[in-house]
Amino acid sequence: MFKLISVESLSKTYVSKKEKIIAVDNISFTVDQGEIFGFLGPSGAGKTTTQRILTTLLPFSSGTVYIAGYNVLTEAKKVRANIGYVSQLGGADPNATVRENLELSGKLYGLSNDVTVQRIEQLSKLLDFHELLPRFVRTLSGGQKRRVEIAQGILHEPKVLFLDEPTTGLDPQNRANLWQHIKKLRDNGMTIFLTTHYLEEADALCDRLIIIDHGNIIAEGTPTELKKKISSEVVSMEMKHLQDSEKMKLFFKQLELDKATEANMKFSIYTDIGEELITDIINFTKEHQIELANLSLSMPSLNDVFLTLTGKELRDGGKEEEQ
Numbered sequence: 001m002f003k004l005i006s007v008e009s010l011s012k013t014y015v016s017k018k019e020k021i022i023a024v025d026n027i028s029f030t031v032d033q034g035e036i037f038g039f040l041g042p043s044g045a046g047k048t049t050t051q052r053i054l055t056t057l058l059p060f061s062s063g064t065v066y067i068a069g070y071n072v073l074t075e076a077k078k079v080r081a082n083i084g085y086v087s088q089l090g091g092a093d094p095n096a097t098v099r100e101n102l103e104l105s106g107k108l109y110g111l112s113n114d115v116t117v118q119r120i121e122q123l124s125k126l127l128d129f130h131e132l133l134p135r136f137v138r139t140l141s142g143g144q145k146r147r148v149e150i151a152q153g154i155l156h157e158p159k160v161l162f163l164d165e166p167t168t169g170l171d172p173q174n175r176a177n178l179w180q181h182i183k184k185l186r187d188n189g190m191t192i193f194l195t196t197h198y199l200e201e202a203d204a205l206c207d208r209l210i211i212i213d214h215g216n217i218i219a220e221g222t223p224t225e226l227k228k229k230i231s232s233e234v235v236s237m238e239m240k241h242l243q244d245s246e247k248m249k250l251f252f253k254q255l256e257l258d259k260a261t262e263a264n265m266k267f268s269i270y271t272d273i274g275e276e277l278i279t280d281i282i283n284f285t286k287e288h289q290i291e292l293a294n295l296s297l298s299m300p301s302l303n304d305v306f307l308t309l310t311g312k313e314l315r316d317g318g319k320e321e322e323q
């Protein structure tokens with residue numbers, strides 16, 4: 001399969017007031033044509049830095065980067081012609097209409113008027129904002145504005161679309177709606193590189209992803225592969241009374257369950273024999289009159305993956321500016 005993005009031994013060090021900050025530390029990865037590829041990591045992990053390098057906006061310290069077969073250092077112009085970039089801030093002028101914004105993007109990309117009109121027609125239907133074309137951008141909801149900005153980013157039919165935290169600030173319903181639209185773009189052949197710190201987003205949207213922390217790749221695979229690596233199932237349980245937690249801890253020790261975590265009377269046990277373990281827990285709690293607030297069996301989440309790899313949580317909604 002043709003690799004639309006190929007990154008080899010990429011590093012980026014910022015020098016700020018004589019202090020060196022290694023933002024990206026010798027990372028390598030490739031992205032296939034037609035996939036939604038995610039870059040998941042906490043704030044400060046190096047996601048934006050990497051994305052700005054890949055979109056020719058930032059010089060880097062060492063390594064090689066090819067986008068659509070072109071070298072970002074020596075063939076930056078060709079790279080730019082083949083990519084679309086929608087930053088966190090977006091680029092739509094609030095005081096112009098949706099159509100005017102898109103027409104301006106067409107001019108900036110050097111498209112003819114005919115092609116611009118045709119693309120506006122196509123994309124406004126695909127991204128479900130055709131009826132909004134005469135509206136001023138300032139009157140749009142967050143989700144509607146995002147769809148218009150994505151259309152601006154792909155008006156020139158690029159091979160790769162870069163999306164930086166596309167759903168930050170959107171409510172859960174608008175977020176899920178935007179995911180559907182991003183999937184539609186992928187289904188129409190677009191390759192999408194997306195940075196996110198939302199676990200749920202990475203899980204629902206990405207065909208493959210990298211988890212990045214402190215500039216290093218700590219895991220790579222499909223969401224299912226990553227979750228299966230830690231265990232096939234997770235048993236979650238919460239105690240009603242603190243004194244019972246100690247009894248449960250002893251019980252799990254006897255069963256030699258080494259992949260169990262406990263915090264605030266909540267246990268997560270990573271296991272491949274979930275149903276059997278649930279039966280054992282029910283029998284034990286009945287026998288010892290232990291009251292449970294809840295007990296459930298599920299697939300591990302990407303948060304479990306992050307927790308297992310780094311010992312810390314990467315929770316959704318960890319950023320201050322979020323609503």
Ligand SMILES: Nc1ncnc2c1ncn2[C@@H]1O[C@H](COP(=O)(O)OP(=O)(O)OP(=O)(O)O)[C@@H](O)[C@H]1O
Pocket residue numbers: 014015016021022023041042043044045046047048049050197
């Ligand atoms: N211009 C800069 N000068 C100095 N350090 C920088 C600069 N830009 C980023 N950094 C540092 O590089 C590291 C990676 O930052 P980056 O913005 O790439 O992270 P991120 O994963 O995109 O975070 P967020 O999710 O908060 O946007 C951080 O430690 C950050 O403070």
